Amino acid sequence: MKDAKGGFVLSNSPLTAGVAAQRLGAEAYAQNFADLQPVLAPHEARVAADRCYFCHDAPCMTACPTSIDIPLFIRQIATGTSDAAAKTIFSQNILGGMCARVCPTEQLCEEVCVREVAEGKPVEIGRLQRFATDGLMAKGVHPFARAAPTGKRVAVVGAGPAGLACAHRLALHGHEVVIFEAREKAGGLNEYGIATYKTADDFAAREVAWLLQIGGITVRTGMRLGRDIELANLQAEFDAVFLAIGLGGVNALHAVGEDLQGVRTAVDFIAELRQTADKSSLPIGRDVVVIGGGMTAVDAAVQSKLLGANSVTMVYRRGKDRMSASAYEQDHATAAGVRIIYGAAPVRLMGEGNVQAVEFAYTHQGANGLELGERFILQADQVFKAIGQTLTDSFIAKDGAKLVKRAGPVWAGGDCATGGEDLTVTAVAEGRDAAEEISAYLKGAMR
Incomplete structure (x- = not known):
């Protein structure tokens, strides 16, 4: 809370009052944690596949770390042989189903798609990949067979x-x-x-x-x-x-107060959330601060909001262009109600037993690296650290x-x-x- 002069003073009330479970109704939890992008329907997939030029020297294939033959599998979808498309994908990437869901396609294959360059709208490669892989997996079919045992x-x-x-x-x-x-x-x-x-x-x-x-x-x-x-x-x-x-291992903030209650790593928070069937049972702060600028930071911030946090703020020490989280992920976070502050680093975490606020300093590039400038304070009853592993x-x-x-x-x-x-x-x-x-x-x- 702030005093009459605008400074921050510690509250006498226990922090635990700000961290609570069951902030939302059952329907809200179910909706918030439902599939972000459901699989395409067959007709939708055919229409999406028809947008592909099937480039001979496809830049999308070069941009894929697993070198999936993207034009081939999209052509197979377009011709109604989606199981063959799935095998094309799995031959290069056996976890093609997961990658279709979590790959930053907007920075990889779709970013270099010819349709993206010409029209600003790429072929939906990720969603087409999911259509093919989900379809084959749903049949319980494994497309490969083992070679004869080698004894090794x-x-x-x-x-x-x-x-x-x-x-x-x-x-x-x-x-x-x-x-x-x-x-x-x-x-x-x-x-x-x-x-x-x-x-x-x-x-x-x-x-x-x-x-x-x-x-x-x-x-x-x-x-x-x-x-x-x-x-x-x-x-x-x-x-x-x-x-x-x-x-x-998880990188430390190296800031005063890092050992206060209510401060934890984002990876632990995400892991706990993933393994908890009843999302309403997870306590979340009223005012959550996430320190970091990667995908983990975004996942922690967005899910804090989905659990019912009143305010969620991500703070990253460098500029927007330096964030490892993609522009798509950043936009997704802000659309979910997350506030992102760029160019600020944590100086100290404040509280008596439990964290109640975080003091930050704005950063600027100096001769010897990042230098700290004007300071500000964010109220926080829960802080997640996401500054790398x-x-x-x-x-x-x-x-x-x-x-x-x-x-x-x-x-x-x-x-x-x-x-x-x-x-x-x-x-x-x-x-x-x-x-x-x-x-x-x-x-x-x-x-």
């Missing part, structure tokens, strides 16, 4: 997008795969780290179950590297190892450095590896490509 065994550590893609491709080549996952469920980022309204109806878990139909893959959950399993033991037991452990907490990382992608019989991929871009589609590509390298290595070892 590979350990995959981490059941996120990179680990799953690697495991599937290795199984396809006939190798036996054991996935070791630290959490209770497989899926990684797809299961725990993405907004619920993007992956409604438990899609992440259903996709994992569908992927495992290839056979030859065993998933062992609750197995953390360095606690339950050791890298040296995996190397001794298996013919190769693929590390896809993600980013377990790191490998610092991993025993195999040194000073937060990412892992090299190959070191002898041990490979690494996804967010934990050098070059990781914090995108599901990039992680899938790295897992798939690592599997091809591992398979070639194993075949060479069989000679």
Whole structure:
């Protein structure tokens, strides 16, 4: 609250009065967390596919990290063979169903679409991809069959997008795969780290179950590297190892008051929300502040609003053009009622036991980096930190450095590896490509 001079003074009332569950009615929760973009109807898909020029040297295909033959699968939809379109997609990206939902297509394939360049309206590649993949998956059909068993065994550590893609491709080549996952469920980022309204109806878990139909893959959950399993033991037991452990650490704000109650990481908040069936049971603040400018920050901010927060403010230390969250995601956040403040950094978090406000300083680029200027205070009874993740907490990382992608019989991929871009589609590509390298290595070892 403010005093007569406009300064901020701490309230004597307990903060917990501002954090509450059941802020909305049951119908509101159901509507707020329903599928953001339902799948296209068959007629809609045919109309959308007819807009494609089927370019021979397609820029959209080049922009796709998994190099899906986009003109081919869209032509297959246009000619009424959507199952064939799905197989075209899955041959390059076995998690094509999830990527159709969460990929920033507006920054990748659709941004370079010829129709976008000429008319400002691209072919709806993402929604067409979902139409094809959802259609085939709904039939319970797995489009690939394993090769003859090779007798080789590979350990995959981490059941996120990179680990799953690697495991599937290795199984396809006939190798036996054991996935070791630290959490209770497989899926990684797809299961725990993405907004619920993007992956409604438990899609992440259903996709994992569908992927495992290839056979030859065993998933062992609750197995953390360095606690339950050791890298040296995996190397001794298996013919190769693929590390896809993600980013377990979370960057700190390094601001006074960061340890106050009501301050938590955005990734933990999103994970809890994803695993809670009754969204009305989740307490949310009246005034929520999210610190960060990436996709995680947007997901945390938007879902805070959907849970019934009165005001939600995202604060990012640099300008709008430097935000890692796409312009589409930023627009989605503001449309949901989230306020975004650019060019401000947290100085201290204020409160007595519980957070009640955050003091920020406007930033500007100086000779030695960002410099702090005028300060302001935002009232907050809940604060989410979303300023990036790191490998610092991993025993195999040194000073937060990412892992090299190959070191002898041990490979690494996804967010934990050098070059990781914090995108599901990039992680899938790295897992798939690592599997091809591992398979070639194993075949060479069989000679």
